Every structure is written in structure tokens, then in C-alpha cells.
Amino acid sequence: MRIHSTALIRSTIAVIWLIVGMTLLTEVSPEFKSFLTQFSSHHWIGKSILSAAALVVSYLFFKKFKESNSVLGGVFLVIGSAILGGVSIFSFFLWHFLNK
Numbered sequence: 001m002r003i004h005s006t007a008l009i010r011s012t013i014a015v016i017w018l019i020v021g022m023t024l025l026t027e028v029s030p031e032f033k034s035f036l037t038q039f040s041s042h043h044w045i046g047k048s049i050l051s052a053a054a055l056v057v058s059y060l061f062f063k064k065f066k067e068s069n070s071v072l073g074g075v076f077l078v079i080g081s082a083i084l085g086g087v088s089i090f091s092f093f094l095w096h097f098l099n100k
Contacts, residue, residue, distance in 0.1 A: 006067050018051060
């Protein structure tokens with residue numbers, strides 16, 4: 001079985017932003033955090049399970065599309081998404097800390 005690199009890149013980017021969204025949502029919504037805790041034993045585990053499932057589902061979805069010729073461009077998009085996602089989470093917690 002050959003790995004579809006474009007599908008993997010797109011799926012990785014989608015999951016990065018899903019994790020960013022879930023991380024921020026757990027901080028502002030006690031209901032969502034409670035849902036994740038009820039879904040598993042801890043909200044971190046719940047986020048991990050949902051992220052792994054989203055990676056598989058989105059990979060299978062994006063696998064239907066044409067493979068890209070430029071994998072390197074996709075790698076830069078993944079790196080950029082990881083950096084921007086990390087900066088987004090850090091900025092939110094910094095803002096939250098300064099406004100308490």
C-alpha cells in the first residue's frame with residue numbers, strides 16, 4: 001500500500017487546527033471539557049481519541065483527490081500550521097493570564 005502524501009498532508013493540517021480549536025474550546029466551554037472527560041477518563045485523552053479518528057477519516061476523504069506533484073510545499077504548509085497553531089494557543093493563554 002502506497003501512502004497518499006497529499007492526503008496525509010491535508011489530513012495533518014486539518015487535525016492540527018482541530019486540536020487548536022478543541023484546546024481553546026475546552027478553556028472557554030466547561031460543557032465541552034465535561035463531554036471530553038465523559039467520553040474518556042480525561043479531556044486530554046478525549047482530544048487524542050477524536051484527533052486520531054479525525055486523522056483517519058480525513059485521510060480516507062482526501063485520498064480520493066489527485067496526488068500533488070509538490071510534496072515539499074505541503075510540508076511547509078504543515079510546518080506553518082503547527083507554528084501558527086502553537087502561537088494561537090500560546091497567545092490565548094497569555095491573554096487569559098494577563099486578563100485574570
